[in-house]
Amino acid sequence: MLDWPTICKCHQLVPVQYWPVLWFYLACLRLTLAEAWADGCDGLVWSLKPNGVIYIKYCGETAAERAARASLSPEFDRTPWTRLAPPDLGALAALFSGAPDIARHLDGFWTVLTPCPVASHSLLPP
Numbered sequence: 001m002l003d004w005p006t007i008c009k010c011h012q013l014v015p016v017q018y019w020p021v022l023w024f025y026l027a028c029l030r031l032t033l034a035e036a037w038a039d040g041c042d043g044l045v046w047s048l049k050p051n052g053v054i055y056i057k058y059c060g061e062t063a064a065e066r067a068a069r070a071s072l073s074p075e076f077d078r079t080p081w082t083r084l085a086p087p088d089l090g091a092l093a094a095l096f097s098g099a100p101d102i103a104r105h106l107d108g109f110w111t112v113l114t115p116c117p118v119a120s121h122s123l124l125p126p
Contacts, residue, residue: 002030014052021052029054039064 007026014022029046033085036044040063047055061069 002026002033010048013048014050016052018052021078022054025052025054032056035064 010022010026011019033044036059041060042062043058044058045055045058047057049055
């Protein structure tokens with residue numbers, strides 16, 4: 001709800017001739033905040049203009065909206081790779097081991113891992 005310091009600060013920012021407008025919008029804001037909290041809204045941001053008008057800038061999701069949209073729960077693991085063990089590659093382990101008999105050859109638009117016929121080779125001309 002609106003507390004007394006917030007109401008006093010609003011009156012300090014708005015000129016006296018706009019106080020009736022401010023009172024109307026403070027009453028509407030109070031009802032809006034009560035309804036938002038009753039719905040389970042996770043946040044509400046509002047702004048006060050110099051003429052006493054209050055705008056709602058952001059109203060967070062209610063519990064019903066989160067359930068309807070099926071948003072992720074806070075317990076959802078967003079980085080599962082940090083807790084997984086490395087996979088057992090078996091015979092494919094030679095491709096990733098950096099063995100000297102594996103070389104990359106550029107064939108047209110494709111890059112293919114192929115065994116090199118000579119263990120040591122140079123890309124420079126002789």
